[in-house]
Amino acid sequence: MKVRILLLSILFNGLNMIKDKNLKTYSTSDVVNYYQYLQQLQPAEETVIKLLRSELPNMKMLDLGVGGGRTTQHFFPLVKEYIGVDYSVDMIKACQERFSQSYPSIQLRVGDGRDLSQFEDNSFDFILFSFNGLDYISHEDRLKALQEISRVGKSGGYFFFSSHHLQAIEKEFNWRHHLSLNPFKTYVNLVMFAFLRGVNTSLTYRSIKHNNYAILRDESHNFRLRTYYIRASEQIKQLEPLFKDIKVYSWKTGLELTTNHNMVSCSDMWLYYLCRIK
Ligand SMILES: C[S@@+](CC[C@H](N)C(=O)[O-])C[C@H]1O[C@@H](n2cnc3c(N)ncnc32)[C@H](O)[C@@H]1O
Structure with a gap:
């Protein structure tokens, strides 16, 4: 049985x-x-x-x-x-x-x-x-x-x-947040930013800012999961x-x-x- x-x-x-x-x-x-x-x-x-x-x-x-x-x-x-x-x-x-x-x-x-x-x-x-x-x-x-x-x-x-906390991921969608005085850090940050935007083409900083929840792919398990974020x-x-x-x-x-x-x-x-x- x-x-x-x-x-x-x-x-x-x-x-x-x-x-x-x-x-x-x-x-x-x-x-x-x-x-x-x-x-x-x-x-x-x-x-x-x-x-x-x-x-x-x-x-x-x-x-x-x-x-x-x-x-x-x-x-x-x-x-x-x-x-x-x-x-x-x-x-x-x-x-x-x-x-x-x-x-x-x-x-x-x-x-x-x-x-x-x-x-x-x-x-x-x-x-x-x-x-x-x-x-x-x-x-x-x-x-x-x-x-x-x-x-x-x-x-x-x-x-x-x-x-997941939408407030925390929101800034990751803003390219300005990835700039640093250290050029190497800026480069690495911008590469990650490009990945995040590349796998979430329908989402922008603005659209996230105006929503209370969103489903997106983040870096966990190499961007394979669709994950719900909420305020x-x-x-x-x-x-x-x-x-x-x-x-x-x-x-x-x-x-x-x-x-x-x-x-x-x-x-x-x-x-x-x-x-x-x-
Ligand atoms: C991030 S893992 C956490 C695993 C474990 N609770 C821990 O803390 O290590 C999320 C788990 O939730 C399970 N899960 C996701 N959606 C589910 C659902 N609708 N019903 C039951 N399990 C689900 C996944 O298979 C996975 O094992």
Whole structure:
């Protein structure tokens, strides 16, 4: 039965990869290998572990977009029940390989954040979608995923995720930002700028400046991924119908950004959001 489910997932994944270029990238061996060896928590994740430490032992956790399991080794020992899910079969296989010895009871499943129908309503106390996993789907699908997360999460349960920060990438599209007194640095910066513009021909500094979100190809994994970037104020608005008590954190320092000024002036390429399901 298990083999049949795995074979069906592989077939389904193969068909999806034709349509979904990001899924294809997240299924290539170099990218899977990269995530399989990541270990460290990001500072904002450490902050949230400290914040929730006393509640985690009673929590059933869903680790969405678990990838190669970077967060698994930190959260699995702390929570009551842990389920890791990823839409890439290859990521799930890598994660199984990584943890089958150390955590034989671990539950790792293939699944898509846009359709969590394998889970009942009100199933989880804590849902994590870390390291920007939410950013690899379209705008409409992102809203669907947020609906699904709020459905499978318990009322009052936590949702913690990160998302790319449009404010931070905006200046990268302005050629003036790449000039420096050092001619070599200017040269390197302008080459990178040319790449960024070359792979994002429909976007300009001006168009980004006048939008609250954009999907673009950045340098991660050699410009292969289409990545959603959003302003913090817009992300908060997007969350508000379904989530409450929304807090924003710098990924680099792990500190909370408490004012709009803090968020706008933060140059982190992604920010973390902690909120509770309404
Ligand atoms: C940047 S990696 C992060 C992996 C892992 N969470 C970590 O922190 O190292 C993003 C992960 O999200 C997964 N992902 C992207 N979109 C997804 C979706 N719609 N449903 C489930 N997983 C998704 C990718 O396959 C990939 O493993």
